[in-house]
Structures are given as C-alpha cells and as structure tokens.
Amino acid sequence: xxxxxxxxxxxxxxxxxxxxxxxxxxxxxxxxFLIFEAEQKEIIQIxxxxxxITKVILLVEDAQEWTKGKTFAIRGKTEYAEKHQIKGKTDxxxxxxxxYAVNEQYCGIDLTGEDLAKRDYRIFxxxxxxxxxxxxxxxxxxxxxxxxxxxxxxCRDGIIPIEAALYALNISPHYYKKDKFNFLKLFDVNLAExxxxxxxxxxxxxxxxxxxxxxxAKKNAKIAGVNKNINFAKIQTEDLxxxxxxxxVDCIATMMPYLGKLSETKIxxxxxxxxxxxxxxxxxxxxxxxxxxxxxxxVLEQKAKENKLKLKEERTISIGKxxxxxxTFICVS
Numbered sequence: 001x002x003x004x005x006x007x008x009x010x011x012x013x014x015x016x017x018x019x020x021x022x023x024x025x026x027x028x029x030x031x032x033f034l035i036f037e038a039e040q041k042e043i044i045q046i047x048x049x050x051x052x053i054t055k056v057i058l059l060v061e062d063a064q065e066w067t068k069g070k071t072f073a074i075r076g077k078t079e080y081a082e083k084h085q086i087k088g089k090t091d092x093x094x095x096x097x098x099x100y101a102v103n104e105q106y107c108g109i110d111l112t113g114e115d116l117a118k119r120d121y122r123i124f125x126x127x128x129x130x131x132x133x134x135x136x137x138x139x140x141x142x143x144x145x146x147x148x149x150x151x152x153x154x155c156r157d158g159i160i161p162i163e164a165a166l167y168a169l170n171i172s173p174h175y176y177k178k179d180k181f182n183f184l185k186l187f188d189v190n191l192a193e194x195x196x197x198x199x200x201x202x203x204x205x206x207x208x209x210x211x212x213x214x215x216x217a218k219k220n221a222k223i224a225g226v227n228k229n230i231n232f233a234k235i236q237t238e239d240l241x242x243x244x245x246x247x248x249v250d251c252i253a254t255m256m257p258y259l260g261k262l263s264e265t266k267i268x269x270x271x272x273x274x275x276x277x278x279x280x281x282x283x284x285x286x287x288x289x290x291x292x293x294x295x296x297x298x299v300l301e302q303k304a305k306e307n308k309l310k311l312k313e314e315r316t317i318s319i320g321k322x323x324x325x326x327x328t329f330i331c332v333s
Contacts, residue, residue, distance in 0.1 A: 002044045003111075004102055006033045010317030010326070011137045016261035022049055027242045032318070033102060035059075044183060047112050048191050049172050050165065051136040054117045057100050057108040064088070066097050066109060072195075075110060083107075097331025098182055113182040117153040120177055121224035125157050126215040130255060130291065132173055134175045134319060135163040138253040141313075141328055142289045146252035149203035151281075153240060153274070158230070160253050161206035165226035170198045175225070202229045209236050237270070240242040240277035255291040256300065264299075271300060275307040279331060287312075288329040297325050 007015040009032040014028045019036055023045055027036035038046070047056045060066060067088035073095040075080040080101035100110040117133040138160055144150045146168035152160045166173055174180075178191045206217045211234045217314045221227040235243055258273075278288050288309060290298060294316070299313050313328040 001040055001043060001060040002035065002037050003046070004033050004035050004057040004059060004106060004108060005046065005050065005279060006057070006102070007053045008032070008117075008134065008137075008317050008319060010315050011052055011134075014137050014140050015050070015171060017140070018050050018052055019046060022046060022073040040187065043111070044187065044189055044191075045194055046179060047116075047183060048194050050116070051167065051173050052133045052140075054115050054133060055100065056111045056116075057106070058101065058111050059106065059108040063099065064108075070096035074099045074101060074107070076107070078261045080104055080107070096185060109182075109186070111181065111183040111186075115179065116174070117157075118121055118211070119162075119173055119224070120161065121162060121220050122157070123223060124219045124244050126216060128255065128258070129157050130159055130226070130319070132159060132163055134291070134317070135159040136173075137249060137317075138166065138255075138289050138291055139164045139251075139327065141169060141326060142249045142251035142287045144253070146198070146200055146202060149205070149248065150251040150253060151205040151207055151244070151249055152254045153206045153207045153235070153252065153278075154254045154257055155206040155217050156213050157219045157257070158206045158232075160255070161204050161217065161230050161255060162221050162226055164204050164253075165229045166196070166224065168200065168202050168204070169226065169229065170196055171225070186268055201278070204230045206230050206232045207235045207240075209234070213270045237277060238273050239281045244281040247283045247286075250283050250286050252278055252282060252288040254289075256296065258293060268299060268303065271303040272306065275304045275309055278329075279304075279309050279333075280309045282309075282331055284331055284333075286331065290324050290325075290327045290329070292327060294323060294325050297327065300327060304329050 012029045019027045023042040027034040034126040071091035084107040102108040117131040171290040309329040310332045312330045
C-alpha cells in the first residue's frame, strides 16, 4: 500500500527519519509531504505514533470501490478537491469515507481526520504557543535522547518539554484519543498493541521567567501524564548559570521571545545575556536549537558568535502562512 504523510515545510527530513525509525521504510520527500509504501498495519502505526506529521492519506487505485453504498466527502484546498472527480453520495458533515486532495496529482483516503499536530494536552495556552509537531522537531534537532539533560528556558505553556517527555517515554501523542481516528471506520484495529511505554527517569527542565507560564506548563504536563518526568522552575535568564553547573546541559531547545515592543539596544542586551548563560551551561558537544522569526536571525547569530557559539544549521519552516527560522548552534570553545 502507498501512503502520504503531510508535515510542515522545512521538517520533511524529520518526518522521514521517524518513518524509518518506526517501520523501517524509506520515504520520498516532497515539498511539505512524503510518500512511502508499507503494509496496512505499518501505516496505522505511523498514524498513531508519528509525532512530526499533520495527516496520513492512503492512496488508492480506484476511489469508487471505497464509495459503494457509502457517503463520502473530499477535503483539502478547494481548487485541488475540484480536480478529483469521485462519484457517489456526498455528506460533508459526517461521511463514511473522507478523501483529501493534497494537490492536483494526489488525492486519497484521509486516515487520520483532524490535524495530528494538535495535542489534547494543549489547554492552558499563552499568546505565543506552537503546535506539538513543531516542538517535537526542535527536540529532535537538539539531539535529545532519554539519557540526556534538556532545558527550555522560555517554556511558556510547556509544549517543548512535554514533547521531549512523550518522546523519551515512548508515549503516543494521541494516547488519550484512540477513538478519534478516521481509519477506525475502515479497519478493525487495536491501537493498544502499539503502546510500549518506557518507565525511566528523565532530565527534562521546563523553565520560564514568568510564574504564570510555569504554572501553565505544569497543568498541561499533568494532562499529558508526564508532569512527574519534568522539572519546573521560574528562573530569570541571567540566573541560569547559578542553577546549572558549567557544561552540565546536553540540549537547549526553545522558542525565542520576540520582544517586539522593546528597543533594539534592549533586545540585544537580552540576547547577549541569554547566549552568555547558554554557552556556560551547555556541554562541549551540546546543541542549542532556537525557533525564531526571520528578522531576528542576524542579531541572534551575532550575539551567539560573541559568546563562542557557532551557527551550525539554519532552516526555514512554514507555520501556517508564515515563515520561521530554526537555528542550531554549537559550542566552538
């Protein structure tokens, strides 16, 4: 069987790596999606366990075979959906089978339904928040594994530390919503057979300069069932070197504050303080991964360089209709 997974533009390689890790299949990377071949059970496994994707679509040779005596709907962008002619009785509200038009060429059965990047634990959110699949991408780019120490110094609502914990414990991001997948209308599946939770200790730290953010992170982590695997603390950026020993952190992954209302002088000072502390606590082989708006890239790179951190990788990703940057830094001293 052939399937397509949708993801955000810019993190296709992470989704391909996941598919390889989960079912040992190679995926062909496209612009914002991937194509791979696998057995039905393996495709369902990707639906349930993959963390970086937004949707899974089963490509079928004859769509009409899936609409006989059933209702259907075609989702996706209108201009694409109209290109794919499928005969049968339509039901836009509660169809038996949902098709999804990826583009003019590809249209298949939507196995997952809602956006897989959404997480049920994302209840207590601030003004700046990211979806779970983007947070997971940052975790993977940081090189995090369950035996390493990771911190998010601007954790906000805790999405990055929570995704790190779910990954380390091998808990599906959809563990508590096993009954919400579209494929349950088509196949007899017991998703519990894919669960293999690791009972381990972790060094995951959710830190923020605001106590309201720390409290929100705690609540979301409790909903996700990983609050006992995360350390929560209110720490000012300039105090990070006092709370963590030199070279004691393996990974730093965070979404940088935008600071749009502050003067450039003040912004540069905040960034300088951040990189000074990050360089002190980061291990010699550690990685610092930042999600930021493109207009901040130059000043971030400058302040990092001043504090002996080198930009190793820069990638542009799409979040909604906006472009963002993911910057990965390493120590050069």
